[in-house]
Each structure stands twice: as C-alpha cells, then as structure tokens.
Amino acid sequence: MILEINNLSKKYGDKKALNKFSCKFTEGIYGLLGPNGAGKSTFMNILVDAIDRSSGEILYNGKETISMGKDYRNLIGYMPQQQGVYDSFTVAEFLDYIAGLKGLKKTEAKKRIEEVLKFVNLYDVKNKKLKSFSGGMKQRALIAQAILNDPKILILDEPTAGLDPKERIRIRNLISQIGFNKIVIIATHVVSDIEFIAKEVLILDNGILRKKDTPENLLKGIEDVVYEAEINEQDVNSIMNKYTVTSLSKEYAKIRVRFLCDGIPDVDNAKKASPTLEDLYLHIFGDR
Ligand SMILES: Nc1ncnc2c1ncn2[C@@H]1O[C@H](COP(=O)(O)OP(=O)(O)O)[C@@H](O)[C@H]1O
Ligand SMILES: [Mg+2]
Missing domain, CATH: 3.40.50.300 (P-loop containing nucleotide triphosphate hydrolases)
Structure with a gap:
C-alpha cells in the first residue's frame, strides 16, 4: 500500500x-x-x-x-x-x-x-x-x-x-x-x-x-546542538536571552538548564546532551 x-x-x-x-x-x-x-x-x-x-x-x-x-x-x-x-x-x-x-x-x-x-x-x-x-x-x-x-x-x-x-x-x-x-x-x-x-x-x-x-x-541532524549545564539562579535570564532553552529544572541549590546552541556555547561547564524530538522542534520553531 x-x-x-x-x-x-x-x-x-x-x-x-x-x-x-x-x-x-x-x-x-x-x-x-x-x-x-x-x-x-x-x-x-x-x-x-x-x-x-x-x-x-x-x-x-x-x-x-x-x-x-x-x-x-x-x-x-x-x-x-x-x-x-x-x-x-x-x-x-x-x-x-x-x-x-x-x-x-x-x-x-x-x-x-x-x-x-x-x-x-x-x-x-x-x-x-x-x-x-x-x-x-x-x-x-x-x-x-x-x-x-x-x-x-x-x-x-x-x-x-x-x-x-x-x-x-x-x-x-x-x-x-x-x-x-x-x-x-x-x-x-x-x-x-x-x-x-x-x-x-x-x-x-x-x-x-x-x-x-x-x-x-x-x-x-542536531547532534552538536544540544547542551546542558548547571548554573546559578541569577544566570537563568541571561542564558534564556542568548539561547533557546528547552528545559530548566532545579537540583538542590543549582539549576540544570538544557539549551540549543549552533556554535560553541558561552556557558561554564556546558556539556553536550543527546537530542530529543522536543529539542528538534524547538530548534526549528524556537518560541513560536
Ligand atoms: N477556511 C479557511 N479560510 C481561510 N483561511 C483558512 C481556512 N482554514 C485554514 N485557514 C488558514 O490556513 C492556515 C493553516 O491552517 P490549519 O490547516 O488549520 O493549520 P493547523 O491545523 O496546523 O493549525 C492558517 O493560516 C489558517 O488561518
Ligand atoms: Mg489543526
């Protein structure tokens, strides 16, 4: 068929x-x-x-x-x-x-x-x-x-x-x-x-x-685009302004942020993460 x-x-x-x-x-x-x-x-x-x-x-x-x-x-x-x-x-x-x-x-x-x-x-x-x-x-x-x-x-x-x-x-x-x-x-x-x-x-x-x-x-296709990092609460806004953030979660005193970046991210200790379809969707459509 x-x-x-x-x-x-x-x-x-x-x-x-x-x-x-x-x-x-x-x-x-x-x-x-x-x-x-x-x-x-x-x-x-x-x-x-x-x-x-x-x-x-x-x-x-x-x-x-x-x-x-x-x-x-x-x-x-x-x-x-x-x-x-x-x-x-x-x-x-x-x-x-x-x-x-x-x-x-x-x-x-x-x-x-x-x-x-x-x-x-x-x-x-x-x-x-x-x-x-x-x-x-x-x-x-x-x-x-x-x-x-x-x-x-x-x-x-x-x-x-x-x-x-x-x-x-x-x-x-x-x-x-x-x-x-x-x-x-x-x-x-x-x-x-x-x-x-x-x-x-x-x-x-x-x-x-x-x-x-x-x-x-x-x-x-987005293998090199998804990153995660542990950041302080006061840095959340600046990261959200720079990158598409696909998730945020609180872990003890820190915030775990997941974000998309097509180049090298300007965030301390950012590590590559394996992408999900949600990341892909947000990579294409951003905050639309
Ligand atoms: N009967 C209609 N008359 C005029 N414009 C329409 C009509 N139906 C849909 N559209 C327009 O076509 C586009 C696609 O709509 P639609 O197929 O409902 O999208 P989706 O289901 O993905 O939300 C939209 O811009 C919508 O406003
Ligand atoms: Mg519809």
Whole structure:
C-alpha cells in the first residue's frame, strides 16, 4: 500500500495554507508536527476529501483518489479536530449512527461496535451520554468512530488536544496498537504524542514540509546542538536571552538548564546532551 502526495497546494485567497507538499506514505505511524497555523488540518481535510485542493495529486496505489471517489473514502478513518457535536447521543448510539453513515451492514455493525468499544475501553459506559464523558473519554469515542470501518488510512487530527498527561499516554498507547498494516497519520503540536511511536516525523511550517525522516535521522541532524549545564539562579535570564532553552529544572541549590546552541556555547561547564524530538522542534520553531 502506498499513498503518494505530489505538489499538493491549498490557497485561501492569497494565503498558501499548503504549499507544494510532496511525500509518500506506506504502512506505519507518521507524526505530522507543526505549530498552530502550519497547515496540518488543511492537509488532513484534503486527504479525507472534506475540502478541495487547489492543485496537486494524491495517488493511492498509483490511482488518483479523486477518480476513486467512494472507493477511496471507504478506505479512510478520520478523527477531526473539533468535537462535541453528538453530545446528546450515548457512545453506542453515536457509533451506530456513524456505522450507518459509513454503510456498514446492521449485523456487521453491531459486532464491530462491541469490538471497538472494548478496544477503546468504553464498553462499560456504552449507554452513557457523550456529554457526561471526560475529555479523554470523548477523544476515545472519536477514535472508536474513526476505526469502525477498519480503515486502511487513519487520519487523527490533534487526538490529545485538551487532555491531561495521563489521558494523553492512554491515547498514545491506543494509537500505537492500531498502527499495524495501516497508514496512520497523527497531526499534533505536542511532540510527546508521536515520539517513540512514529516511524517517520514530518515537520510542517507555514504550509511547507520542512523535514520528513525517521526520528533517529532527524536527531542526528542536531547532534552538536544540544547542551546542558548547571548554573546559578541569577544566570537563568541571561542564558534564556542568548539561547533557546528547552528545559530548566532545579537540583538542590543549582539549576540544570538544557539549551540549543549552533556554535560553541558561552556557558561554564556546558556539556553536550543527546537530542530529543522536543529539542528538534524547538530548534526549528524556537518560541513560536
Ligand atoms: N477556511 C479557511 N479560510 C481561510 N483561511 C483558512 C481556512 N482554514 C485554514 N485557514 C488558514 O490556513 C492556515 C493553516 O491552517 P490549519 O490547516 O488549520 O493549520 P493547523 O491545523 O496546523 O493549525 C492558517 O493560516 C489558517 O488561518
Ligand atoms: Mg489543526
């Protein structure tokens, strides 16, 4: 299975929300990283055929997806960024409704709904209304609807938005279990959502694909950039003014600072540290 994107662009008036985006996806989990406004949702909306592209190609196993029509849409599961439309439904009713929209047969739908409810761990609350759910439970209900038709291509737009760290970990674990024999694309501005589970990371900046590679290779690119040092509290500000600081932690009387520097740092006893994706993200986007 291969999904090939060639020179995909989307304009809103003069604004290029997506600018000649090209890449190939095969089975596995991909993390689409970028700050707000980078074009992540625009890309996903085009991929799931919710909005039209301005130009470019999307080929599924060599076939233009526009000409595939419904055959293409049937391959797709989509978790949109917005939620809260179906609050008066129970989660079972919600999934039943979505199964209808997706054209699943009644008996097949019933079995599949039970399966996905168990998978996202909402089976015990299947008759509770969505409006009574926590943010994490709602996100899991949205994941459940996205995988209902056992899609070949699963598109998740900010699946952990608004969740606390524990719920985020739970969602991440769920996604990592879905990953086999599908193309899974996760858009997020939260690096930890995709760190360790993505086979490749795509970095989108202002509609332009800046990088696409395995996490390992991406980190090799900033091998000589990340430093750590122990400093005194009064030096924190001057370091923050000079460098991008990626973390600060207090250790007894000292402060441990982690920062990015492309040359030789002007900080006493600074030692090179092994980079993380968070460092990479901040190296590209700084404080944006
Ligand atoms: N319907 C729209 N009309 C006009 N501009 C839009 C529309 N949707 C998105 N944009 C603009 O396109 C850019 C990319 O937005 P979006 O794809 O939502 O980014 P992201 O999901 O990465 O935050 C932004 O500058 C946004 O304001
Ligand atoms: Mg978005």
